[in-house]
Amino acid sequence: MEKQPLEQLTKISSQVRRDILRMVHAVQSGHPGASLGCTEFFVALYFNQMKHDNKFNMDGANEDLFFLSNGHISPVWYSVLARSGYFSAEEMKTFRKLDSRLQGHPATEEGLPGIRIASGSLGQGLSVATGAAQAKKINGDDRTVYVLMGDGEQQEGQVWEAAMYAAHHKVDNLIATIDFNRQQIDGPTKEVMDLQDLKAKWVAFGWEVIETKQGNDMASVLEGLEKAKALTGKGKPVLNLLHTEMGFGVDFMVGTHKWHGIAPSDEQLANALGQLEETLGDY
Amino acid sequence: MDKTLDLKFTYTEKKDTRSGFGDGLLEAGRKNPNVVGLCADLIGSLKMGAFQKEFPERFFQVGIAEANMIGLAAGMTINGKIPFTGTFANFSTGRVYDQIRQSVAYSDKNVKICASHAGLTLGEDGATHQILEDVGMMKMLPHMTVINPCDYNQTKAATMAIAEYEGPVYLRFGRPSWPIFTPADQKFEIGKAWKMIEGKDVTIFATGHLVWEAVVAEAMLREEGISAEVINIHTIKPLDEEAIIESVKKTGCAVSAEEHQLNGGLGDSIAQTLIRNNPAPLEYVGVNDSFGESGTPTELMEKYGLNAENIVKAAKAAIARK
Numbered sequence: 001m002e003k004q005p006l007e008q009l010t011k012i013s014s015q016v017r018r019d020i021l022r023m024v025h026a027v028q029s030g031h032p033g034a035s036l037g038c039t040e041f042f043v044a045l046y047f048n049q050m051k052h053d054n055k056f057n058m059d060g061a062n063e064d065l066f067f068l069s070n071g072h073i074s075p076v077w078y079s080v081l082a083r084s085g086y087f088s089a090e091e092m093k094t095f096r097k098l099d100s101r102l103q104g105h106p107a108t109e110e111g112l113p114g115i116r117i118a119s120g121s122l123g124q125g126l127s128v129a130t131g132a133a134q135a136k137k138i139n140g141d142d143r144t145v146y147v148l149m150g151d152g153e154q155q156e157g158q159v160w161e162a163a164m165y166a167a168h169h170k171v172d173n174l175i176a177t178i179d180f181n182r183q184q185i186d187g188p189t190k191e192v193m194d195l196q197d198l199k200a201k202w203v204a205f206g207w208e209v210i211e212t213k214q215g216n217d218m219a220s221v222l223e224g225l226e227k228a229k230a231l232t233g234k235g236k237p238v239l240n241l242l243h244t245e246m247g248f249g250v251d252f253m254v255g256t257h258k259w260h261g262i263a264p265s266d267e268q269l270a271n272a273l274g275q276l277e278e279t280l281g282d283y
Numbered sequence: 284m285d286k287t288l289d290l291k292f293t294y295t296e297k298k299d300t301r302s303g304f305g306d307g308l309l310e311a312g313r314k315n316p317n318v319v320g321l322c323a324d325l326i327g328s329l330k331m332g333a334f335q336k337e338f339p340e341r342f343f344q345v346g347i348a349e350a351n352m353i354g355l356a357a358g359m360t361i362n363g364k365i366p367f368t369g370t371f372a373n374f375s376t377g378r379v380y381d382q383i384r385q386s387v388a389y390s391d392k393n394v395k396i397c398a399s400h401a402g403l404t405l406g407e408d409g410a411t412h413q414i415l416e417d418v419g420m421m422k423m424l425p426h427m428t429v430i431n432p433c434d435y436n437q438t439k440a441a442t443m444a445i446a447e448y449e450g451p452v453y454l455r456f457g458r459p460s461w462p463i464f465t466p467a468d469q470k471f472e473i474g475k476a477w478k479m480i481e482g483k484d485v486t487i488f489a490t491g492h493l494v495w496e497a498v499v500a501e502a503m504l505r506e507e508g509i510s511a512e513v514i515n516i517h518t519i520k521p522l523d524e525e526a527i528i529e530s531v532k533k534t535g536c537a538v539s540a541e542e543h544q545l546n547g548g549l550g551d552s553i554a555q556t557l558i559r560n561n562p563a564p565l566e567y568v569g570v571n572d573s574f575g576e577s578g579t580p581t582e583l584m585e586k587y588g589l590n591a592e593n594i595v596k597a598a599k600a601a602i603a604r605k
Binding site: 059067131 | 319340341343345346348350351352353354356357358359360361362363364366381382384385386389390391392
């Protein structure tokens, strides 16, 4: 894929947000909140940062790989995959419907191009990404493996098993990002299960940690990812603490956990779409 | 007891099936550079040391973190590796069921989950470690193949065979020293039952360590004028239904024998096959809805009704119901 410039990335992000809202609205189910919050990150990865081939090969040899551990934000991933040519944008119409390849949570079972492992049950993606990264090392493949996790997901014990392992085995071709929106289904993470000092925890586990303070500003997201990339290959896995706002881009959805897994009504959709420019053509 | 019997299969040496796994893994590793090993702090118990020594760059110590091990293995397949994970059967299944379900089975990854110390014959460690539900859990998962070989030679052959098979596999073996009564040069065919002894009055379908008990039971039954057929069901899923139906059509009744709970085990699978295709009396030898306890393997097999004597009783009961 060709590297897109900042201006174009911003445009793509607007379209991706429209796709997310329209997909979730059409089936009246799905997770718009964190999908909207992670839009800049996904667009930056797929349209600027990663070397990847939309003809899709499961092994992904000599490509950068991306794994989504918090699988419920599938709408943003499906939109970005479709918009980068893995499958037709039209297919987004089938999201969460019977006989679709676009399952509620990402899956390989139906053969959707771009998906390499099922996710949805939280806490597993970092292990998978670490395994993939290590296999790349054995194969002499110098590309990078990316994984995104939720911040609520940090409450799963397996995350820390993988964190310990990746540092111990010096898996330094791995960039893990945490969507740090401070929200989870039942409320703010601080109230549900306080994550305390997440940065200090990852540092203590032996990772190189960077923070992207403005995860919904494309220039900052790119800068963060460039910085993370520059830290690879130095003996430590890299963690990118990406500060985002859930529901970003739609004024009545932003900053609350309430839109974690709720679909907008007809009226709310019209209102939301009015705030987001159609840049690549709606499907 | 078995020394005085006229056994159709005999042995000169005993060895643990886990050693068959360790030696099979080493050979598989020599044959295919994509074979990698992962172990959760049980290298000695799983007999993975020889592989680790010969292929240090393809071996990964995971520490006591089985959930992570399953995820790592799933990820490694994405770059063409064939990961063999090693830990006790309890930690290979129950502890990591969701990881296997999502990252391995549902994602259809080429991971070989290799599980030692299965069943009661683990012995003195007791019920926390004596998993008797693992086959049930694993056979319920779509895409999963479930294999439970009977001795050192068959375990070694099975280990090499699954390296060449594409798809998720659960390979179950054990700790105790056990008779080696199958040939060293056997060809292991996944999903193909092996008729070890021909008979006409009753069929004994056995898996794992219980195959040896079935061989002993056959000789005991023969002394009483009963002709038993012994079929080695090393692959519990996919089940060789054709072989099962064909045999029971001839003998008219059957016994299933396994070191596992009756709920969810081989017997359940055989019952389903028979009910749908050829209803016939079936008696079960297995653990009946209880946990195990500490003891020697022989004591436990006796107390929980898993030895040759119990197979003989079950065979007679099945015949009586014809």
